[in-house]
Amino acid sequence: MIVSELGQYIQDKIVAKFGEGTSKLEIHYDFPVLIVSKSLVYDLLDFLKNDESLAFNYLTTMCGAHYPNAHTEMEFGLMYQLHNFENNNRVRIKVFMPKSDLNMKSMTPLWPAANWMEREAYDFYGFIFSGHPNLKRILNMDDMNYHPMRKEYPLEDATRHDKEDKYFGR
Amino acid sequence: MKKNIDINAAYKPDGIEGEGYFLTTLDKVVGLGRKNSLWPLPFATSCCGIEFMATMAAGYDLSRFGSERLSFSPRQADLLMVMGTISKKMGPILRQVYEQMAEPKWVLSVGACACSGGIFDSYSVLQGIDRVIPVDVYVPGCPPRPEQIIEGFMKIQHLVETESLRRRESEEYKKLLGTYGIQ
Ligand code: SF4
Numbered sequence: 001m002i003v004s005e006l007g008q009y010i011q012d013k014i015v016a017k018f019g020e021g022t023s024k025l026e027i028h029y030d031f032p033v034l035i036v037s038k039s040l041v042y043d044l045l046d047f048l049k050n051d052e053s054l055a056f057n058y059l060t061t062m063c064g065a066h067y068p069n070a071h072t073e074m075e076f077g078l079m080y081q082l083h084n085f086e087n088n089n090r091v092r093i094k095v096f097m098p099k100s101d102l103n104m105k106s107m108t109p110l111w112p113a114a115n116w117m118e119r120e121a122y123d124f125y126g127f128i129f130s131g132h133p134n135l136k137r138i139l140n141m142d143d144m145n146y147h148p149m150r151k152e153y154p155l156e157d158a159t160r161h162d163k164e165d166k167y168f169g170r
Numbered sequence: 171m172k173k174n175i176d177i178n179a180a181y182k183p184d185g186i187e188g189e190g191y192f193l194t195t196l197d198k199v200v201g202l203g204r205k206n207s208l209w210p211l212p213f214a215t216s217c218c219g220i221e222f223m224a225t226m227a228a229g230y231d232l233s234r235f236g237s238e239r240l241s242f243s244p245r246q247a248d249l250l251m252v253m254g255t256i257s258k259k260m261g262p263i264l265r266q267v268y269e270q271m272a273e274p275k276w277v278l279s280v281g282a283c284a285c286s287g288g289i290f291d292s293y294s295v296l297q298g299i300d301r302v303i304p305v306d307v308y309v310p311g312c313p314p315r316p317e318q319i320i321e322g323f324m325k326i327q328h329l330v331e332t333e334s335l336r337r338r339e340s341e342e343y344k345k346l347l348g349t350y351g352i353q
Contacts, residue, residue, distance in 0.1 A: 139259075139294075
């Protein structure tokens, strides 16, 4: 199946199941991308996994993202990338949310692989995954008190004193 | 024909010599012994560790300096060689390794990362291991060549040789460890 056909096929299945206007299809290079509303994500991924003709059995990856210049309702995003081993079909699901509400249902009941990836998204962006068995930091030190990939924090280490302007004649 | 090779394993310390005896200070004898039998613990976390492998291998051969035997247990090591990027999460582990080493102990910080965080001026990287443990000799470079590592090692040897036997009991030394919160 070529990519646009595949995307349309998945889109049609979703519309038939969840109704009109629940997902928006985009084609990014060779990848069908579906942007869906937040309240639906868990049921929709459940459907993509368990529906017989779709059968996306594998969660390739997932991650968080922060777009500081986007509309406030679209500031934070999560991305799930799924793979159907049998037909070698792949699809990407995106969901956006405002900073005030970073709660999301954990996908660990569907794919245990989501466990560490959700911990990473929590660690770096502060998403809260309800139903996650062990939601704590995974890569950063435990006593870090912010989420470093959010754009409002500087990338540099804040504890250095050798980069003040006076040392460079500025 | 036999070639006359001048083998000079270790220099004799200053002292008074006569028929069947040799007098010198205990400091010097102990210093001589320690200097030529350092057991390094290689704490290699990234690219600088690769340079250390070259340093240890046949081409540069660190064993020429008496450290034939690398120690992978901190309890038996007396030189901690830190080579590579130390992330903040690794900091407490490095510190624990240091604390497990028995006195007397020395620390050699190899490479820009271990000395100052290097190119990784980032939220996740420790900006120099001297923020968690005291360091005796710094070797700059990204990465330093094996010759540089060996020079740093020889500087450590010099410190070891000339260190007073009582240094580790001194108030000054205790105060230094105190600034790192190490008992
Ligand atoms: S100083 Fe350079 S070579 Fe050494 S660990 Fe850091 S980045 Fe790698």
